[in-house]
Amino acid sequence: MNYLGIKPVRPRVAIFGFTGCEGCQLQLANGEEDLAEFLSAMRIARFRELSSADEEAYDIALVEGAVTRGDEEERLLEIRDRARVLVALGSCACYGGVPRLKNCFDPVEMNHEVYGCHPRESLPTRSLREIVTVDQEIPGCPVAKVEVERIIQHLIWGLPYRFPAYPVCLECKQRYILCRFEQGELCLGPLTRGGCLATCPRGGLGCWGCRGPAAEPNYGEFIAIARQRGFTLREIKERLSFFGGLEVTP
Amino acid sequence: MSAPFLHPFDITREEPLCAPLDYNLKSQLKDVDRCFKGEITAAARLTRDVKLFHVRLVAPEERQRFSFHPGQFVMVELPGFGEVPISICGAQQGFIELCIREAGNVTAMIHRAGIGAKVGIRGPFGTYFPMERMKGHRILLIAGGLGMAPLRAPIMHVTENRSDYGEVRLLYGSTEPGQLLFDYQYEQWRRVDGITISLIVDHPDAAWRGAVGTVTKLLEEITFPLDDSYAIVCGPPVMFKFVCSELSSMGMPRDRMFVSLERRMQCGMGKCCRCNVGSTYVCMDGPVFDFWTVMNLKEAI
Amino acid sequence: MLFRILDKQEFHSLVDLMLESTEVIGPKKIGGAVDGRPIHQYLPLFNFHELDLEYETTEIPAKSYFLPYLENLSTWRFTDDDWSQEIAYRLHPRVILGLHACDINALLKLDKVMTREFFPNPYYISRRKNSFIIGVDHHPCRGGFCRSLGTDTVERGFDLFLTDLGDRYFVAIDSERGFTMLHLVTVRQVTQRDTDDYLAARQEIASGFGPTLELKQLPRVLDLQFDSEVWRRWGAKCLSCGSCAAVCPTCYCYGVSESVAMDFTRGAKVKQLYSCNLPDFAQVAGGHDFRPERETRLRYRYYHQHRGFLEQYDEPKCVGCGRCGRSCLAGINPPEVIGDLLAAEESS
Numbered sequence: 001m002n003y004l005g006i007k008p009v010r011p012r013v014a015i016f017g018f019t020g021c022e023g024c025q026l027q028l029a030n031g032e033e034d035l036a037e038f039l040s041a042m043r044i045a046r047f048r049e050l051s052s053a054d055e056e057a058y059d060i061a062l063v064e065g066a067v068t069r070g071d072e073e074e075r076l077l078e079i080r081d082r083a084r085v086l087v088a089l090g091s092c093a094c095y096g097g098v099p100r101l102k103n104c105f106d107p108v109e110m111n112h113e114v115y116g117c118h119p120r121e122s123l124p125t126r127s128l129r130e131i132v133t134v135d136q137e138i139p140g141c142p143v144a145k146v147e148v149e150r151i152i153q154h155l156i157w158g159l160p161y162r163f164p165a166y167p168v169c170l171e172c173k174q175r176y177i178l179c180r181f182e183q184g185e186l187c188l189g190p191l192t193r194g195g196c197l198a199t200c201p202r203g204g205l206g207c208w209g210c211r212g213p214a215a216e217p218n219y220g221e222f223i224a225i226a227r228q229r230g231f232t233l234r235e236i237k238e239r240l241s242f243f244g245g246l247e248v249t250p
Numbered sequence: 251m252s253a254p255f256l257h258p259f260d261i262t263r264e265e266p267l268c269a270p271l272d273y274n275l276k277s278q279l280k281d282v283d284r285c286f287k288g289e290i291t292a293a294a295r296l297t298r299d300v301k302l303f304h305v306r307l308v309a310p311e312e313r314q315r316f317s318f319h320p321g322q323f324v325m326v327e328l329p330g331f332g333e334v335p336i337s338i339c340g341a342q343q344g345f346i347e348l349c350i351r352e353a354g355n356v357t358a359m360i361h362r363a364g365i366g367a368k369v370g371i372r373g374p375f376g377t378y379f380p381m382e383r384m385k386g387h388r389i390l391l392i393a394g395g396l397g398m399a400p401l402r403a404p405i406m407h408v409t410e411n412r413s414d415y416g417e418v419r420l421l422y423g424s425t426e427p428g429q430l431l432f433d434y435q436y437e438q439w440r441r442v443d444g445i446t447i448s449l450i451v452d453h454p455d456a457a458w459r460g461a462v463g464t465v466t467k468l469l470e471e472i473t474f475p476l477d478d479s480y481a482i483v484c485g486p487p488v489m490f491k492f493v494c495s496e497l498s499s500m501g502m503p504r505d506r507m508f509v510s511l512e513r514r515m516q517c518g519m520g521k522c523c524r525c526n527v528g529s530t531y532v533c534m535d536g537p538v539f540d541f542w543t544v545m546n547l548k549e550a551i
Numbered sequence: 552m553l554f555r556i557l558d559k560q561e562f563h564s565l566v567d568l569m570l571e572s573t574e575v576i577g578p579k580k581i582g583g584a585v586d587g588r589p590i591h592q593y594l595p596l597f598n599f600h601e602l603d604l605e606y607e608t609t610e611i612p613a614k615s616y617f618l619p620y621l622e623n624l625s626t627w628r629f630t631d632d633d634w635s636q637e638i639a640y641r642l643h644p645r646v647i648l649g650l651h652a653c654d655i656n657a658l659l660k661l662d663k664v665m666t667r668e669f670f671p672n673p674y675y676i677s678r679r680k681n682s683f684i685i686g687v688d689h690h691p692c693r694g695g696f697c698r699s700l701g702t703d704t705v706e707r708g709f710d711l712f713l714t715d716l717g718d719r720y721f722v723a724i725d726s727e728r729g730f731t732m733l734h735l736v737t738v739r740q741v742t743q744r745d746t747d748d749y750l751a752a753r754q755e756i757a758s759g760f761g762p763t764l765e766l767k768q769l770p771r772v773l774d775l776q777f778d779s780e781v782w783r784r785w786g787a788k789c790l791s792c793g794s795c796a797a798v799c800p801t802c803y804c805y806g807v808s809e810s811v812a813m814d815f816t817r818g819a820k821v822k823q824l825y826s827c828n829l830p831d832f833a834q835v836a837g838g839h840d841f842r843p844e845r846e847t848r849l850r851y852r853y854y855h856q857h858r859g860f861l862e863q864y865d866e867p868k869c870v871g872c873g874r875c876g877r878s879c880l881a882g883i884n885p886p887e888v889i890g891d892l893l894a895a896e897e898s899s
Contacts, residue, residue, distance in 0.1 A: 002632045003815060004328070005364025034813070041813040149813055159355045165831040166793050173797035173878070174620035174824070176592055176611055181880055184585030190790040190880060215830040216845070218790045225880050256573055256644035256728065259680035261673045282670050283624050283638055283820075329627040329634045330811035330818030334836065353836035368633055514835045516807045519670035523804030523827065526851075527841075529859020534669065548777060548854070 009156055014046035014058035015089075016079060018065030018072045019099045019125070024090035025049050025064050027142040038149060041156065060085045060155055062148075066092040066099045067126045080132040085155055087136045088128045089148070091210045094137040095244035100125040127244070136161070139245055141210035144196055164194040165215035168207050171198035180206040186231050186239055191217040191246060212245030219249050282519060285327045285370030286312045290363055291345055297429050299352045300396065301361055305371060306345040313344050319378030320403035321510060321538040324348070325518045327370030328363075332356040335515040337537070338374060339402040346371070349399035349431065375518040377538040379404050379508050381411075384480045388416040390472070391445075392493055394423050394465050394485025398431040400510045400537075401484040409443040418443075419472070423450045423465030423489075427458050465489065469496050476502035483509050483541075494541045504542040511537050511544070552706075553724045555738040556745050557713070562720055565736045566599050569646050576616060577648035578606040593647070604649050604715075607692045612800030612874060613647055613654045617661065617678045620797070620824045624674070624807065627818035634818075640677040648685045653695070653872040655686050655709050656702040657800030663864045664803060683728065686712040688752070691759045694873035696886050699764040702870040703757075714752055721749040764889060766867070770858040772896045777850070781891045786846025788881040793826030795852070795875035795883070801868050802826070827852050853888065 002008065017025055029035070029049040044051045045058040061083035067073050080086055091097040102110055103124050111119045128134050138151055154161040168189035172179065177198050180187035187206030189198075193214045200207055226236045241248045292304035305326075307313040318324075323337040326348065334356045340347035352361050360369070381404065389408065393401040408418055420439070424430050430449065439445045448468045450461040461467065465485070481497055483490045490509045498504050513525030513532040525532035527547045539547075557565070569575050579594045579601050591606040593613050626637040658679070665675040686709040697703040705712070710729030713720040722738070724730050796802040806825040811818035825832060828848045833841040842848045860868035869885065876884025 003330075003629065004359065004362070004367035004369075005632060006359075006362055008815065037812060037814045041815075150810065153811070153813070154355075157359070159358055162355075166826075166829045167790070169790070169792035169794050170797055170826065170829070173611065173794050176594070176615075178582060178590060178610070179878070179880075182584045182590070183582075190792050214791070216791045218788075218845070221788050221790060221881055256646075256681075256683055256732075258642045258644055259677060260642055261640050261677040261680075282673060284636060328809075329625075329636070329820075330629070330809050332809045333807065333820075357836065366632070370636070512835055513841070514833070516805070519672075521664070521670070521672055521803065522806070522825075523855075524806070524825075524832065526804075526827075526855065526859070528851075528854055529862045548774075 010041065010043050011059040011156055012045045012055070012057060013042040013060045013062065013152070014044075014055070014079075014083070015048075015062045016046070016064065016075070017048075018063065018076070018093070019068040020065030020090065020092040020097065022049075022064065023142040024093075024140070027145050028062075028148060031145055038145075041149075041152065056082065058083060060087060060152070062087045062089045063093055063128060064089040066096045067128065067131060068099060068102075068123055069121055070123065073123075073131055076128065076131055085135045086128070086132065087138060087151070087155070088134045089138050090143050091139050091141040091212075091243045091245060093128050094139040095212065096125045096127045097141060097210075097243050100127075100244045101242070139193075139211045139243075140196060141208075141243060144199075147195055166194045167214035167217070168192045168194050168196065168198055168201065168211075170194055171196065172201050175202060177201045181225075181229060184229075186226060186235060188222075188239060188246065190225075191219065191222055191240075208239065208242050209246045210243045212243075213247070217246070219247055223249070283372075285325075285372045286316070288346070288369050288371045290365055290367045290369060293363070293365060296349070296431050300399075300431060301350055301352075302339075303348045303350060303360070304345040305348060305369060307371065308368070316341070316346070316374075318346075318374040318403075320381060320407045321378035321400065321508075322374035322376050322403075323400075323515075323518075323537060324371050324373030324375070325515070326350075326356075326360065327372065328356050328359055329370060331359050333370075333372075333516070334360075335375075335513075335518065335533070337400040337403070337510065339399050340406045347402075349396075349402065351396055351399075373518060375515075375533055377534075377536055379482050379538055381407050385414045386416060388474070388479040389418050390421065390476075390479060390481040390497075391418065392421045392465060392468075392481060392483045392485075394489035394493075395425065395429070396431070397483075397485030397489070397510075398422060398424075399484075401482060402432060404482050405439065405445070408445070409439060412443055418445045420445050420447045421450075421465055421468040421471075422447070423452075423463075423468065423485075425451065426453045427451050427455050464492075466492050466496055469493070469500070472500065476500050479506070481507040483507055487511075490541075494544075498541075504545065505540045507541040508538055509541060509544055511539060513537075553730065554741045555722045555724065555733060556741055557720045557722050557733065557736070557738050559718055559720065561736040561738065562713075563599055565733070566596075566602065566648070568735055569648075569732075570596065570598065574643065574645040575648055576613075576645060577602045577604075578609060579603060580606070593649075596648070602649065604687050604713075606649070607689075608651070608695070608872065608874065608877075610874070610878065611798060612657060612872065613650055614657065614661070614800045614802075616645075616647060616682065617658065617675055618803055618805075618824060622674060622822045623819055624822050625820040627811070627820070629811070629815055629817065640673055642677060642681060644681045644683065646683045646685065650684060650686045650709070651689050651872075652686065652705040653697045653702050653870045654800050655684065655705045655712075656697075657870045657872070658684075659705075659708040660801045660860075660864070660866070660868060660870070661803060662708070683732065684709040684711075688712070688714040688756060690756055691761070692873065694877050694884070695871055696764060696873060697871035698760045699766055700867060700869060700871040703760070714749055716745065716748045716752055719745075721745060721752070764886060765893070766857070766889070768893070768896070769867075769889060770861055772892055773854055773858045776892050776895055776899075779892065779895050781888070781895050782846045782850045785883055785888050785891070786844065786849045788883055789828060789845040789849050790881055791828055791830055791845055791848070792880075793829045794878045794880075795828060796826030797824065798874040798878045800870060800872055800874070804832075827855065849883070853885075856885075857889075 045055040185206040188209040189207040193211045288305040327333045339349045515533045516522040520531040520534040665672040710726045712723040
């Protein structure tokens with residue numbers, strides 16, 4: 001539909017998955033009632049959850065997952081060459097996410113633990129931006145579909161998308177969700193960027209920081225608060241490093 | 251389903267709130283978030299990132315009712331994208347002139363809008379320059395950078411009522427010659443309206459023959475006493491702070507200098523608090539303040 | 552003002568009657584904190600037993616029923632190159648039951664901003680006028696400092712106000728509809744004994760308050776201590792999370808965001824209650840920020856609460872409910888911050 005005399009554009013969108021659980025891709029296929037509306041804004045060049053299309057020409061590439069193998073790296077470089085806009089979809093693609101935890105262990109021991117006597121190629125986990133230029137990051141584990149929609153719209157319009165500056169705490173208060181700290185739990189809500197509609201605290205789980213930092217995270221005060229409430233520095237640091245999006249200060 | 255003693259209260263049917271939409275009267279409004287629909291009838295690029303728009307209100311009765319004072323602003327609504335406060339830089343023959351810099355997403359979209367595009371207008375809001383009080387006096391109009399946009403309305407007012415005012419001086423500083431706004435009008439203002447215009451730029455190009463430096467340097471040209479003059483100063487906070495303290499050292503009382511503050515209003519109606527400076531709503535008590543008031547506002551500059 | 556006596560059994564019948572015919576919001580226990588303290592919220596009630604009038608305070612004030620955290624201001628319908636705007640106000644009557652004096656005083660302050668100024672806010676007015684408010688007296692709560700601000704009692708702003716006299720309620724009636732509602736059940740006239748019991752109950756409540764803060768000098772002190780290190784000290788602790796404003800019964804600032812559907816047939820203009828402590832609150836287009844540091848934002852909040860609002864409406868904005876202090880993980884709370892400021896002024 002025309003708007004302000006501006007003709008609409010329907011970009012070709014391709015979706016790829018590397019190391020990760022594929023949950024972010026699935027998230028995009030969710031919400032059947034609005035799916036047709038969602039798809040009406042783009043032409044799908046590749047999205048294996050929804051379509052058998054597999055075209056090599058696309059404008060926007062949404063790449064999910066972290067890079068842990070040589071062939072993934074090659075494929076990513078190829079996608080970067082083809083795509084006008086490369087989007088890192090989900091916390092694994094943005095920060096390394098859960099797969100990054102393996103970087104904390106000895107690679108040989110770790111390979112043996114997982115694959116036993118049949119070791120497989122496994123490089124240290126890297127996020128997309130450690131390999132290629134990323135035009136837009138959409139963190140989240142999984143991503144929030146509403147936010148992906150808004151970001152795709154902004155990419156189509158060629159406008160920068162502004163993430164909420166506020167942390168998850170505001171989301172909780174606005175939804176009558178009890179503070180996880182008051183329930184005696186550790187929660188990264190005060191540091192983590194809002195916009196997730198406080199999905200985890202609403203489900204009774206403290207925040208793990210999948211969306212990266214809010215505009216002005218106060219790490220020092222946060223750690224002091226958490227320690228005062230009886231959490232050890234080790235627990236706090238483990239939580240902070242979980243998705244790889246937050247700073248882990250000593 | 252509701253109890254017999256709880257009758258639904260329907261605000262749209264309330265008498266006192268049904269007065270006609272006229273934001274200038276700050277009257278009892280029923281639909282404060284309803285916007286007038288306006289059509290973009292002209293869009294001209296003035297500089298690299300500034301465009302001048304002519305917006306004509308679509309409904310004839312709204313067009314008739316629309317009036318503004320120099321210094322006031324309107325909220326320009328781009329449905330689905332957002333609303334931005336824009337100072338009115340003139341209005342004539344049924345259209346409103348808006349000078350818009352591409353600064354964020356909403357203004358970027360407005361810049362792309364074609365002729366005939368429909369936008370929403372709410373307003374005008376806010377205080378204005380006391381053009382009545384300035385009658386019979388000498389006026390200094392001082393602009394820095396994009397401050398020329400809010401200053402243009404008082405300039406137009408002066409040219410339309412030229413005999414009401416004494417000597418009028420326009421001092422305008424810009425970063426570079428290409429950023430000077432409304433340069434196509436200077437000749438007329440000079441020759442027809444008898445306004446003395448002094449221009450200055452920070453970074454001259456090869457063709458520039460005028461003065462080089464900041465706008466405060468132009469104040470050196472002022473040799474006459476200022477105690478009976480008025481000044482309107484528009485520009486970034488550092489600029490008007492400098493200019494105003496200079497003017498007061500030259501003898502102008504601080505309550506005779508007027509400035510326009512820029513804040514991120516989201517409602518224009520003293521509700522969202524986003525434009526608050528201390529307790530002062532820039533959208534209602536401003537955007538036009540005299541400099542004495544500004545000095546008393548914490549965090550204003 | 553008219554007063555009546557309502558037996559507790561009759562009160563039960565009255566609530567049942569309301570529940571049958573309309574939406575009823577009231578304090579409800581929803582869980583407990585790690586320290587064993589019960590947690591209450593104002594939530595829709597489904598039966599009388601969910602109502603817990605013995606509650607100390609709620610985490611979220613009743614404000615959200617008048618200024619919702621998220622509210623649709625306009626819906627846009629797009630047709631080729633044109634659009635139309637739709638505005639809808641909430642018109643359904645409801646009963647909000649069990650508000651304490653601080654929350655009703657907070658509504659009175661919001662009334663000043665939303666109904667009496669230029670540009671009365673129709674979204675607020677329609678919600679306010681469609682809410683039947685029943686207040687209730689209570690014993691002082693921990694962390695509250697309402698008595699310092701004179702908001703521990705309330706004379707207006709409700710339909711009915713209950714004071715517990717053991718087996719019965721002493722009811723103050725402040726509206727015609729309140730009077731009508733009350734007479735749907737059996738009430739009786741006030742006797743001398745009821746009045747004596749009421750005064751005794753009020754006396755007992757009043758004696759439960761701790762020492763009060765001396766706030767008379769505060770507006771002046773806020774000006775004089777504008778650059779005080781007190782702000783740096785407390786500001787350094789601020790998490791910039793916006794919780795304080797979210798749980799404040801009188802904070803009303805907001806941000807507006809708009810969105811369009813993926814198929815561009817419709818859009819929405821949505822208001823979200825915001826907080827002056829959030830990092831981008833005073834940012835303007837192009838990125839300039841008028842309050843870039845935590846301490847300046849925190850200071851601004853106190854400034855607005857205790858000086859700015861006072862300048863405009865002749866009373867501070869704060870009602871002393873203590874919710875901001877309780878919800879702040881960093882422990883920033885008005886009695887201590889104000890105490891530090893007053894001390895700084897005294898020692899300077």
